[in-house]
Amino acid sequence: MTLKSLPIFLAFLLMGVADAMGPLSSAVSANPVMAALMPFFVFIAFAFFSVPAGVLATRIGKKKLLLAGLGLNVVAVAVPTFLDPPFPLLLFCIFLLGVGTTLLQVAGNPIMRDVSAPGAYSRNLALAQGIKGVGSTASAYLVTAISSLAVFAALSWRAAFPVFFALMLVALLSVSTLRIEESPAEHPPSVxxxxxxxxxxxxxxxxxxxxxxxxxxxxxxxxxxxxxxxxxxxxxxxxxxxxxxxxxxxxxxxxxxxxxxxxxxxxxxxxxxxxxxxxxxxxxxxxxxxxxxxxxxxxxxxxxxxxxxxxxxxxxxxxxxxxxxxxxxxxxxxxxxxxxxxxxxxxxxxxxxxxxxxxxxxxxxxxxxxxxxxxx
Structure with a gap:
């Protein structure tokens, strides 16, 4: 691991935030159908946006796509951080989080190659996926644990979102300062x-x-x-x-x-x-x-x-x-x-x-x- 790869590892850690929507759903709604909509809206984004995101990454660059994903995630978690949104708005935010996480996955996996030393790509990618797993576990734990703290108790199910928001901002700023040499495509791709x-x-x-x-x-x-x-x-x-x-x-x-x-x-x-x-x-x-x-x-x-x-x-x-x-x-x-x-x-x-x-x-x-x- 190098200093240059640390912001990318942080992005992988925050990919796990989307996985917390499953544990969070039961706290948001007791209706099982409505609760199931939250992880569904995260999941469906991968099916529809992964291939277009791959094309976009080749056209604008993986770093810009990674920044776009972090930007969408900042907006998505900012709404529950500062507002108590009605359920339709919350679903829109969850969908936005799903789209942003899709962009992070599509850009993050190959950009790790650009910041890895020769021969270290597969090891760094394995480590990054492990860090993503830590992020998934920690995010799910935060959903239930942080609401028990007095300072966050009033936010109820929204208690973890200020933490998510702060971390997303840090990742956005740190990735924006990276200088990455990307392998250019010979011909602009299409879907x-x-x-x-x-x-x-x-x-x-x-x-x-x-x-x-x-x-x-x-x-x-x-x-x-x-x-x-x-x-x-x-x-x-x-x-x-x-x-x-x-x-x-x-x-x-x-x-x-x-x-x-x-x-x-x-x-x-x-x-x-x-x-x-x-x-x-x-x-x-x-x-x-x-x-x-x-x-x-x-x-x-x-x-x-x-x-x-x-x-x-x-x-x-x-x-x-x-x-x-x-x-x-x-x-x-x-x-x-x-x-x-x-x-x-x-x-x-x-x-x-x-x-x-x-x-x-x-x-x-x-x-x-x-x-x-x-x-x-």
Whole structure:
């Protein structure tokens, strides 16, 4: 890590603020449908804005796109900071936060290459994703913890927003002072030319891999607690030993990966293997296999995104922003695979873990296959 990369790491930390909208939603509304709209409005932004953001990053530069994302997020969190907004206005702010975070993801992943020393990109990206995980956990914790402080008690569910606002401003100012040499594109891209990259097998496979990975991760976050409850664990303990332990192992795995000098391809193979073994253990339905499965799964899931992303960008660094847009669009896999797993019985049915296991079988295939761009 260098001083030049610190503002980018701060931007990754603040990407986790959007993940706090899930825990926040229950505090805003007791109506489950209205509460579900908050994370939905964050999530939907990735599906619609990732590819256009990738095109825009190539045209105006990744730094400017990163600043635009931070600017949108400053506005989005400023409204609840200074006002008690009606629900429609709050939803608009949450959507704006989703758009801003989409821009941060699309610009942040490839710009890390521009501020990394040669050979350090995949490690720095893994570390950045770990820091994003810390941001997600800390933001979710702030939502409930900070409202208990007397100075913030009057703000109720809005208590964490002044903190978010201050941090967003600091990130905006620090990134604006960075001098970054970006790799220019030979030809200005369009949405059509960006989508045309999917005709290249190595890129299409990487996007599908990200789609399956994100879907599998959301499956784990959604169904691990019911899986533990189905084996007789109390709900509180099931939440601690299920999703909390999984995401803790995931964050630790990313932070460790940022410190190890191992090739991205090797790390991808190790990660895909561990994730596949963990999911296979969950499919056995054995109570004794639950904890080892969660730990192995968390460590395996940890570095799929940064390693697969870094390997894909290295295939064509000049088109890094467009590739980032495509892979961020694939985050929509988080909406599809959990529905399939739910139809098979969710966490209560060990057989249902065939859905994320199938996704990881494909990722294991990709890791063994390697890269090397080949035109169709």
């Amino acid at each position: 059509g030319s960006c989508l045309a990259l999917l005709k290249v097998p190595v890129f299409a496979q990487a996007v599908l891999g990200i789609f399956l990975y994100v879907g599998a991760e959301v499956c784990m976050g959604t169904f691990l607690k019911p899986a533990f409850i189905a084996h007789g664990y109390a709900p509180d303990r099931a939440a601690l030993l299920g999703p909390a332990l999984f995401f803790g192992a995931l964050t630790a795995g990313r932070l460790v990966a940022g410190l190890l000098k191992v090739s991205a391809q090797t790390f991808l193979r190790i990660s895909a293997t561990l994730g596949t073994v963990g999911l296979a253990l969950l499919m056995t339905g054995l109570k004794a296999a639950l904890l080892p499965a969660v730990v192995l799964g968390g460590l395996g899931f940890a570095n799929i995104w940064p390693m697969l992303f870094a390997l894909t960008v290295e295939e064509d660094p000049v088109r890094a922003s467009e590739l980032s847009g495509l892979m961020c669009m694939a985050i929509s896999g988080g909406a599809v695979l959990p529905l399939l797993m739910g139809r098979l019985g969710g966490g209560a049915s060990p057989l249902a873990f065939i859905v994320p296991l199938g996704g990881f079988a494909f990722l294991l295939f990709l890791s063994l296959k390697g890269g090397r761009r080949t035109e169709s």
